[in-house]
Amino acid sequence: MPSHLRPGRLLPPLFVPPAQIVPYATRVEDSQGRYHSEPESATRTAFQRDRDRILHASAFRRLKHKTQVFVQHEGDYYRTRLTHSLEVAQIARSMARVLALDEDLAEAVALAHDLGHTPFGHAGEEALAAATAEFGGFDHNAHALKLVTQLEHRYADFDGLNLTWECLEGLVKHNGPLTGRAIAGPIASFNARFDLELGTYPGLEAQIAALADDIAYINHDIDDGLRAGLFGVQALQAAPLAGVFAREVCDRYGTLELSRLVGELVRRLMSVIITDLLEETRRRLALLAPYSARDIRAADAATAAFSPAMAADIAALKTWLFSHMYRHPRVMQSMAQAKLVISELFVAFRDAPTLLPADWAGACVGASRAAQVSIVRDYIAGMTDRFALSEYARLFHTQIAL
Numbered sequence: 001m002p003s004h005l006r007p008g009r010l011l012p013p014l015f016v017p018p019a020q021i022v023p024y025a026t027r028v029e030d031s032q033g034r035y036h037s038e039p040e041s042a043t044r045t046a047f048q049r050d051r052d053r054i055l056h057a058s059a060f061r062r063l064k065h066k067t068q069v070f071v072q073h074e075g076d077y078y079r080t081r082l083t084h085s086l087e088v089a090q091i092a093r094s095m096a097r098v099l100a101l102d103e104d105l106a107e108a109v110a111l112a113h114d115l116g117h118t119p120f121g122h123a124g125e126e127a128l129a130a131a132t133a134e135f136g137g138f139d140h141n142a143h144a145l146k147l148v149t150q151l152e153h154r155y156a157d158f159d160g161l162n163l164t165w166e167c168l169e170g171l172v173k174h175n176g177p178l179t180g181r182a183i184a185g186p187i188a189s190f191n192a193r194f195d196l197e198l199g200t201y202p203g204l205e206a207q208i209a210a211l212a213d214d215i216a217y218i219n220h221d222i223d224d225g226l227r228a229g230l231f232g233v234q235a236l237q238a239a240p241l242a243g244v245f246a247r248e249v250c251d252r253y254g255t256l257e258l259s260r261l262v263g264e265l266v267r268r269l270m271s272v273i274i275t276d277l278l279e280e281t282r283r284r285l286a287l288l289a290p291y292s293a294r295d296i297r298a299a300d301a302a303t304a305a306f307s308p309a310m311a312a313d314i315a316a317l318k319t320w321l322f323s324h325m326y327r328h329p330r331v332m333q334s335m336a337q338a339k340l341v342i343s344e345l346f347v348a349f350r351d352a353p354t355l356l357p358a359d360w361a362g363a364c365v366g367a368s369r370a371a372q373v374s375i376v377r378d379y380i381a382g383m384t385d386r387f388a389l390s391e392y393a394r395l396f397h398t399q400i401a402l
Contacts, residue, residue: 024290025101026203032165035149035194036158050167051108057154057161059115059147060085065384067121068217068224078224081114084216088113091212091274096205098278106205108163109170110212116144118381119388120338120402122326127342128380135373142184143381145172149190151378169196170206174213176302177201200297207296207304208281215273218317219266225325226262233261235324240316245269276310334402341392341400342380348395349376355395 021027028045041049054060063081079087089110096106117140118124129138145168149160163171172178172187178198183191191198201207222242225231237246245268249261256264281304288303290296296303306314325331349356353364353372360379364372383391385402393399 020100021102022100024204024285024292024296026105026166026205026293028102028105030293034162034164036162038157038162045104046164047102047104047108047167050161050163051104051111053154053161053163054108054111054115054148057115057148057152059152059382060111062382062384063114063117065386066117066119067385068220078227079220081117084220085111085114087216087220088209088212091215091270092205092209095208095212095274095278099204099208099281101205101208105166105170105203106209106212108167109174109206109209112144112148112163112167112171113174113209113213114140114144115147116140116142116381118342119383119385120335120342123335123338124342124388127339128346128377131343131346132373132377135370135377136185138377138381139184139187140381141172141175142186143378145190146186146378147382151382165194165196166203166205168194170202170209172196173198173200173202174206174210197297201299201302202297203293204296204303207302211277211304211306214314215270215277218273218314218321219270221321221325222269223262223266225321226258228330230328230330231324236265239320239324241313242269242317245272273306273310273314276307277304280305280307280310337400337402341388344396345380345388345392346376349379 026047028047031046034046040046044052060082063085066081068079068081068084089107092106092110093103096103118128118138120127125138125140132138147160148163148168148171152160154161168190173196177200178187183198187196187198190196222236226233226236233246233250237243237250239246242265245265248268249256249264253260253264284301284303284305288295288299290299290303305311350373353376354361356364356376356379360375363375367375380388389400389402
């Protein structure tokens with residue numbers, strides 16, 4: 001194998017990273033490198049390059065037209081996967097700064113965490129997983145890894161984005177170790193070539209990014225749900241956790257225009273959750289007393305976490321949102337239509353790969369049935385909402401309104 005295609009550690013960084021990060025932060029000078037060895041930048045750290053490569057990836061741009069939680073969009077105010085990812089990145093970077101971690105790595109993991117999602121949010125993922133169950137199903141984290149290691153074609157010397165080990169580790173394990181359950185094929189396959197230590201926790205930056213995801217979507221789902229009219233302020237006042245702040249804002253200000261009400265509510269709720277997370281994480285750090293990022297990875301439990309009381313409140317709020325938003329009749333109707341689109345697109349392309357674009361169809365020629373299914377699965381997963389509807393109309397001569 002040519003030397004430039006062999007796994008290797010990073011060259012000594014030419015750009016000196018900030019010295020003020022704590023010893024247990026993920027330090028760029030200790031990076032385990034990239035799968036494909038390549039010269040490092042004279043002006044950016046390796047983790048800054050990871051962030052920039054993700055920002056410039058075509059998969060990241062497509063998030064602009066992928067739904068976050070599938071709600072029928074009636075205007076330009078509702079979140080997409082792209083705006084959600086930017087909000088997660090902001091929260092993750094801010095918390096990393098407070099905890100004196102590597103901000104760039106936290107931001108990179110946050111920006112990449114939703115790259116593998118299908119069109120139509122959770123409905124699309126459920127439909128694609130069901131359609132491909134016989135061939136391993138679909139896992140958005142596994143597909144995100146496949147995107148950044150194989151499907152993105154930006155560089156002449158290698159497939160993918162060639163992100164650092166630490167960024168890939170964070171992408172795959174941001175929700176914790178992959179133990180006690182089946183590991184998705186793309187993750188197992190890549191891990192056999194570039195060991196991501198699947199049985200350990202990721203660095204603290206990735207743990208922070210995962211919790212930033214929770215914080216962002218809880219708050220923006222409340223925002224989107226109110227704007228879409230799926231529930232009202234009166235109903236929200238009875239919700240766990242958020243209800244306290246909804247009542248506080250209403251009692252203090254009376255009737256407010258919706259934008260101001262949402263802004264006041266969300267900033268209070270987000271502030272309380274973030275403060276709890278920082279305090280609980282500092283408490284766990286004091287108990288663990290880590291000397292390095294390796295100590296964070298080897299811990300028996302996550303180091304970044306909500307307090308037990310806050311975790312219970314968040315779980316109760318998620319349950320409330322599930323019944324009042326995700327299972328709202330308007331949302332359920334749209335989800336059913338979305339699942340139909342994904343399921344029928346899959347069957348059409350699976351049974352007639354020549355319907356795929358030329359390069360995708362060419363990859364199917366002579367391939368096994370399982371390989372063809374994988375190609376179709378990757379193609380559909382990469383679609384935006386509107387492109388999936390366009391392809392459906394092209395193949396079935398029927399327009400579906402969601």
